[in-house]
Amino acid sequence: EADIYQTPRYLVIGTGKKITLECSQTMGHDKMYWYQQDPGMELHLIHYSYGVNSTEKGDLSSESTVSRIRTEHFPLTLESARPSHTSQYLCASSVYNEQFFGPGTRLTVL
């Protein structure tokens, strides 16, 4: 069974705080992705990685950063959260183009 985990599931924080959204997978997949999902449901790719020490920006400009020090771990960091960062964040890993998604983190910045 595919296992990909995201924590926290829900986060409410104040403006200016630094936060890290965690994503881990136990499948040994090299490719991992972060998506931002707006209230209208559309998915926007914000970061991806094809392996350890590889990170790239996606199609949607984002003020977040990512790191990939270990295959199983792909955290996303916001240095200074703003209300415009309020959204649902989905992490995924893939093999042979099939994507496996985590449950998502719903972030609210006040």
Added chain:
Amino acid sequence: GNSVTQMEGPVTLSEEAFLTINCTYTATGYPSLFWYVQYPGEGLQLLLKATKADDKGSNKGFEATYRKETTSFHLEKGSVQVSDSAVYFCMNTGFQKLVFGTGTRLLVSP
């Protein structure tokens, strides 16, 4: 480049009605095509896939046929249930670039 066009929702049906959600694509190369489903409060799950022309993907009563001549991958189900209420995403891959459609919300009433 790759693109996906999905019909806009919401699609509202009564239980046991026939479902079609249209998806057309453009792609360079030989893409694989996928349908994902997102239930409320969850991440996306793979529903079905097709990797080459004329392939039919099927799962849980849903079907979609990869039609190269019409560049389509329409999702169908003969008799929907209330539990099928969710958001459905079509996805296209080609030359390693993954492209999601904007999502179609399905609402099934008893």
